[in-house]
Amino acid sequence: MMKNKDLGLATKAIHAGTKRDLQYGSLVMPIYQTSTFMFDSCEQGGKRFAGEEQGHIYTRLGNPTTDVLEARVAALEGTEACVFFSSGMGAISSVFWTICKSGSHIVADKTLYGCTFSFLKHGMTRYGVDVDFVDLSDTKNLEKALKKETAAVVFETPANPNLKVIDIKKIADISHAFNKNIKVVCDNTFATPVLQQPIALGCDVVVHSATKFLNGHGDVIAGCVCGTKEFLTEVRLFGLKDMTGAVLGPFEAFLIMRGLKTLDIRMERHCLNALKLVEYLQTNKKVEKIYFPGLKEHPNHEIVKKQMKTFGSMIAFEVSGGRQAGAKLLDNMKLCSLSVSLGDAETLVQHPASMTHSTYDAESLALADISEGLVRVSVGLENIEDIIADFEQSFKKI
Numbered sequence: 001m002m003k004n005k006d007l008g009l010a011t012k013a014i015h016a017g018t019k020r021d022l023q024y025g026s027l028v029m030p031i032y033q034t035s036t037f038m039f040d041s042c043e044q045g046g047k048r049f050a051g052e053e054q055g056h057i058y059t060r061l062g063n064p065t066t067d068v069l070e071a072r073v074a075a076l077e078g079t080e081a082c083v084f085f086s087s088g089m090g091a092i093s094s095v096f097w098t099i100c101k102s103g104s105h106i107v108a109d110k111t112l113y114g115c116t117f118s119f120l121k122h123g124m125t126r127y128g129v130d131v132d133f134v135d136l137s138d139t140k141n142l143e144k145a146l147k148k149e150t151a152a153v154v155f156e157t158p159a160n161p162n163l164k165v166i167d168i169k170k171i172a173d174i175s176h177a178f179n180k181n182i183k184v185v186c187d188n189t190f191a192t193p194v195l196q197q198p199i200a201l202g203c204d205v206v207v208h209s210a211t212k213f214l215n216g217h218g219d220v221i222a223g224c225v226c227g228t229k230e231f232l233t234e235v236r237l238f239g240l241k242d243m244t245g246a247v248l249g250p251f252e253a254f255l256i257m258r259g260l261k262t263l264d265i266r267m268e269r270h271c272l273n274a275l276k277l278v279e280y281l282q283t284n285k286k287v288e289k290i291y292f293p294g295l296k297e298h299p300n301h302e303i304v305k306k307q308m309k310t311f312g313s314m315i316a317f318e319v320s321g322g323r324q325a326g327a328k329l330l331d332n333m334k335l336c337s338l339s340v341s342l343g344d345a346e347t348l349v350q351h352p353a354s355m356t357h358s359t360y361d362a363e364s365l366a367l368a369d370i371s372e373g374l375v376r377v378s379v380g381l382e383n384i385e386d387i388i389a390d391f392e393q394s395f396k397k398i
């Protein structure tokens with residue numbers, strides 16, 4: 001096997017971490033659907049628990065099928081290690097349980113996925129962790145917010161749901177210049193490693209909802225964390241093992257590896273379709289404002305060009321007539337599904353204020369720049385003419 005660093009991304013998504021099946025020569029990694037593993041002797045069991053001998057113990061601590069998936073995603077993100085979880089929230093919460101203790105301080109961007117926001121705002125604060133929500137798209141706000149207790153800086157870029165973009169390198173540089181021990185955590189769910197690699201730009205930790213583009217087929221809930229071997233060992237043996245227990249099942253690991261094989265070509269089509277849908281929306285007089293990193297009018301378009309390969313397939317927009325007109329548009333879609341989640345083959349449409357971001361109260365929504373009428377689209381892999389025709393027929397009904 002060639003060294004990972006010599007391989008292209010599409011090749012890594014198919015081959016990285018592959019282990020040769022010495023028993024039967026299986027091409028695809030088998031599903032080791034087992035909770036526990038047998039030891040040859042008490043001495044061996046003891047050594048495995050003490051970390052003195054490699055080998056499996058119990059699937060909450062690791063599983064051969066999941067091991068290959070983890071090695072593969074680590075190769076895609078360019079990190080030493082990766083740990084998978086049974087959901088994106090399992091991954092994110094395990095990271096903060098690992099990093100923080102009572103008295104710790106977190107700087108979070110003010111626009112986050114609804115449950116990440118709720119975990120930090122209503123969860124961590126119960127345990128003596130102080131969280132400041134600021135707009136990290138202006139790095140001056142970071143400089144003001146950092147303090148000696150700051151243990152982590154966390155953001156999404158592009159952010160869910162309004163596609164706000166944050167300068168990853170600047171955030172990492174400022175945080176580490178202030179204190180090199182601060183963990184800079186980037187949620188890379190919207191971009192995927194195909195479009196953006198936060199570790200190469202200076203971040204310490206990448207988190208994903210693998211439910212979305214990484215799996216890409218709408219049939220799994222999963223998450224992962226990528227970073228150094230040292231940090232990920234802590235995340236696995238404390239955050240995952242003891243605090244959340246949010247362990248991925250081997251069957252889901254198999255499905256995600258199956259999805260990953262086409263990640264690179266899926267992203268290519270996703271991005272092309274999104275560009276064409278944006279072009280259509282720009283010509284539609286009922287669309288008031290479009291949020292898409294590929295538009296020149298996007299407030300951070302220059303940073304987008306610097307840190308992303310292309311623009312992704314998430315679009316948000318406002319319909320003239322506000323929330324009611326938006327709801328009518330969504331209710332009348334025929335091909336596109338009115339569903340939360342994203343990154344699937346199916347085009348999905350939803351209303352963040354009442355759905356994915358309903359954990360925000362009205363005031364927090366306004367603060368996070370998520371308008372009441374915002375509509376979010378995850379552009380799928382259908383023929384773009386059919387997606388556009390569906391929007392067109394539905395727009396006619398409002």
Ligand SMILES: *Cc1c(COP(=O)(O)O)cnc(C)c1O
Pocket residue numbers: 087088089090113115116156160187189190208209210211212221222223
């Ligand atoms: C969906 C999502 C999550 C949560 O992931 P789950 O797999 O649903 O737990 C976290 N961050 C972002 C940006 C998301 O879109």
